[in-house]
Amino acid sequence: MFGYYFNLALRSFGRNKALTTLMVLAIALGIGASMTTLTVFYVLSGDPIPQKSGKLFYPRIDPRPMNGFTPGEDPEAQMTRFDAEALLRDGKGDRQALMSGGSVAVEAEDGKVEPFAVDARYTSADFFPMFETPFRYGGGWSATDDESRARVVVISKALNDKLFDGANSVGRNLQSSGHTFRIVGVLDEWRPTPKFYDMTNDRFSEVEQVFLPFLTSRALDLGRQGNMNCWGDSSKEEEGSAGPNAPCAWLQYWVELGTSEKVQAYKQYLMNYSDQQRAAGRFERPTNVRLDDVMGWLDENNAVPGDVRLQLWLALGFLAVCLLNTVGLLLAKFLGRSSQIGVRRALGATRRAIFTQCLVEAGTVGLVGGVLGLVLAWLGLWAVRQQPAGYAELAHMDVQMLLTTFALAIFASLLAGLLPAWRAMQVTPAIQLKSQ
Secondary structure (H helix, E strand, O other): OHHHHHHHHHHHHHHOHHHHHHHHHHHHHHHHHHHHHHHHHHHHOOOOOOOOOOOEEEEEOOOOOOOOOOOOOOOOOOEEHHHHHHHHHHOOOOEEEEEEEEEEEEEOOOOOOOOEEEEEEEEOOOHHHHOOOOEEEEOOOOHHHHHOOOOEEEEOHHHHHHHHOOOOOOOOEEEEOOEEEEEEEEEOOOOOOOOOOOOOOOOOOOOOOEEEEHHHHHHOOOOEEOOOEEOOOOOOOOOHHHOOOOOEEEEEEEEEOOOHHHHHHHHHHHHHHHHHHHHOOOOOOOOOOEEEEHHHHHHHOOOOOHHHHHHHHHHHHHHHHHHHHHHHHHHHHHHOOHHHHHHHHHOOOOHHHHHHHHHHHHHHHHHHHHHHHHHHHHHHHHHHHOOOOOOHHHOOOOHHHHHHHHHHHHHHHHHHHHHHHHHHHOOOHHHHHHOO
């Protein structure tokens, strides 16, 4: 029976081409606009590490002075070097890593490539197993390399392709910022979206191209980048605001905790640590700790840009307007066939059959509108990719969003067809036959 109704729907398209075209365009425009913004929202709001996001936590404590204190406010977003190194030494998590962004100049081992600047990440050994970074060659460095300030690096696949033509470069040297480093690993393709482990820099940029031990970066005084919040005099520090005792928060810190019991224990550890530091005179504010998992940390930082959220609501509103127009057009189309419906009812068709036929026709309009809407969505995403925003290049439609496009188009058209179909099945056969 469905096939019969579908065939009737296709035939009705040809009998009133102008009305059908208007309905298809209304659905297509609404679907195209909404799926463009919905795809961007979907890409930016996804879980960047779904296999472990519930086990990775971003701890926060508050080392700031009482000056400017407001009860109930969030603790400092980053850690001081003193606190991050202390937590790393204590090693209370299954894994833990401190880190900061940086920038270094690199060149090929043979000097054939002119030096060029790349983003770097100064971190500790657990970074790679904790975030399950995929390796093409080799692996990360060890905790011993951290402590000995070893001159070792892990480089990205893109940098390896540029400097070594994609060959296995493990064991070879990398010249960087006037220093020689030994390559111990080459990452494979890896781009968590957003770049959750550091929300202070461009959260939608590609991952850094050079990774090296944090203490090595400080020993060599390599350039750093990212936010820094200072509240005291750091002039006495040999390394300035990046020194071990400087009153400046500028490091990100992550910990892996495998069970809920470990999460509670670690939170208590943070509270105890804060109490100890207050007793020692370093902390002044009341104990205030946070322990957010990956998705909680993204929510805390409003990972999805506000303009993307606004565009999504505007697009959905536009889709609603398109659906209202489609309701009017379907009403005009179905009630314009009142005499045909009356004859069918007189010949024995039930109201349910009329209702089903009309809904199938509305769904067919949605299917055709979905195809055209998909084309418009692709054009919309292409336009998004031309924007200068950091997330623009990520705007691509995957299979899931492709299927969502058709599902939304058909659902929207069926929703729009409910009232017209209900009105059509109310047609009284006797009145229509008498008017013939």
